[in-house]
Amino acid sequence: MSTLQMQGIEKQFSGVPALRSVDFEVKAGEVHALLGANGAGKSTLMKILTGAYQLDSGTISIGGETVQIQSPQDAKALGIQCVYQEVDTALIPYLSVAENILQDRLVQATGSGWINWKRLYDESEELLRKFGFSIPVKMTVEECSLSEKQLILIARAALQKAKYVIFDEPTAPLSTKESERLFQIIAQLKQEGVGIIYISHRLPEIFEICDRITVMRDGRHVVTTETASTSIDEIIGHMLGKSFEEEFPKAKVDIGEPILEVKGAKGGKVRGADLTVREGEIVGVVGLVGAGKTELARLLFGADAAEAGDIRLKGAPLQLRTPKDAVDAGIVLVPEERRKEGIFVEESVKNNLSVASLTKWSRFGFVRGGSESGLARELVQRLGVKTADISQLVGFLSGGNQQKVAIGKWLETDASVFMFDEPTKGVDIGAKSDIYRLIGNLAQQRKGILYFSCEFPEVIGIADRILVMCEGRIVKELSREEATQEVIMYYASGGE
Structure with missing residues (x-):
């Protein structure tokens, strides 16, 4: 079973440590949650994995072999894909749904001087239908809703047959029904041996779909545990470094005119x-x-x-x-x-x-x-x-x-x-x-x-x-x- 491992990862910005000797791994065919308060270092760690940032020290290996990730292209070549939370940074608004889904193939076709538009639209429609999505493939992305943009990214990642997929707050813009469909897709990818790194602040869904949980705090690895052997209260304690007793602080106010x-x-x-x-x-x-x-x-x-x-x-x-x-x-x-x-x-x-x-x-x-x-x-x-x-x-x-x-x-x-x-x-x-x-x-x-x-x-x-x-x-x-x-x-x- 192929495992992706990050060991002793360190990163600084302007002399301020963002990651301090962080270890993290995801196995093929597992859903591994990466949790932590904002500023804990999750995004920095994932940006190193996807080639957006370069590590200062540490190693990344796949199946026991050390790999070098210097750019997003390197990460994609190794089978690492990311479905970003900020969808507008990952899609081209003036292109169609189909063009965004089949972006890599479109670039290759452009180089050869010939694009079969009918085939492009047909393939996109077939893929979206396979995943149960209903989005007009000729519509431009800027006409799409936030949830539709997220579904386009998910379809693109699935199409590219990634070995490891990072989902960064994927359900944030989705309805309950769309979220349930996403969980089915994740289960399907898991069955196919894809390793899933799942980042979310919605703890109930973490406990519903994830096999293991890793918690980070202040740029450090805090704990990695089997989901079945922990609880939401324990995870919150790890994330905050203290118990979280008042989730919704409500100030008393005399309501006026x-x-x-x-x-x-x-x-x-x-x-x-x-x-x-x-x-x-x-x-x-x-x-x-x-x-x-x-x-x-x-x-x-x-x-x-x-x-x-x-x-x-x-x-x-x-x-x-x-x-x-x-x-x-x-x-x-x-x-x-x-x-x-x-x-x-x-x-x-x-x-x-x-x-x-x-x-x-x-x-x-x-x-x-x-x-x-x-x-x-x-x-x-x-x-x-x-x-x-x-x-x-x-x-x-x-x-x-x-x-x-x-x-x-x-x-x-x-x-x-x-x-x-x-x-x-x-x-x-x-x-x-x-x-x-x-x-x-x-x-x-x-x-x-x-x-x-x-x-x-x-x-x-x-x-x-x-x-x-x-x-x-x-x-x-x-x-x-x-x-x-x-x-x-x-x-x-x-x-x-």
Whole structure:
């Protein structure tokens, strides 16, 4: 049985250790979970395995033979593939679904000067049908939803007959049904002798599909154990270095007068939304994938045009034609796709944290650098952002730290309504707790919070009231006391 082994792996960035003599292995035909809080070193270790980074010291071997991985091409040649969490970095938006799936073959065909387009489309359709996916193969990737993009990546990895496949938060954008289908595909790959490295912050699914679990913390290997011989509580303890007793810290707040009132909102997928948010109140908007949550958030942020409806902030009517209108009025959004819409990945932590409040730190068009840096350092400390320096590019931070930056940029604005769209997607259990506390602090400051999520336990844990969406409409309002996962699912799936 062929085993891929990484031994004594070390890596530094600007003199700061990211990996400290890490050992990890995956056997052919096993599903091995790689877990750890954001900043633990999981992504760095996997980027070394896929050739995106080069190790400083240590060895990688397959079947007992040492291999050299200097580039992504080297990794692919060795049969190592990755289905990335950030799908937009791995797909070409202006090409079709078929072209993205058969990308490698397309490059070879282009070199020969001849492409059989009918065969390309037929093969893609056959592959997607084999895996139970229903996506038009001639549609461009930029027209696809987030979940469809993830399925395209999975199909491409399966097509290339990889020996080892890394799944990085693969279920984050998927519905329950799509996730179940993914687990069937993973089981199929496992039967074919493929070694699976599975990274996820959803611990129940780890215990459902993984044979072994490795936990990292602070750039070190902590433990490797058989899944059957451990528990979720033990794994959380290993990840955090302490017991995690309060998953959903809920601050007590006296709820005040209405801040945001929405009546009859329509536009795109949103077919009818009435809601009110009060001072200090966290209102959860929950539904299944495709229910229209993100579209409602975008509509209330002025990113998408409203066809009808009345929106009032503190009693005054609003016309939201652009996000600038919303921000000027005092409504801000932390979007679902943080790398694409929430942060500037090629800018520094400092620039990202100050961008929304630059007018406070500039005069006559010139930015006061000292004040801007002081703000950034204060926010980094307040938010608990793990970064070597405020000048570090945000793209090099872990997912949870990127999300803290995406939230932090709004904190120095005068916003009275904060909207969060899937704020803990792809975020580890420790960073989740930080984000819940941050949202609780905003509620204590009398801000109104709209919290959009498809994670039912999360919304039940954090919200004061819960609005359930189905097919573009808000179909049910539940108090915190009334809400259970079963009741939410009933209404979210069309029950009346």
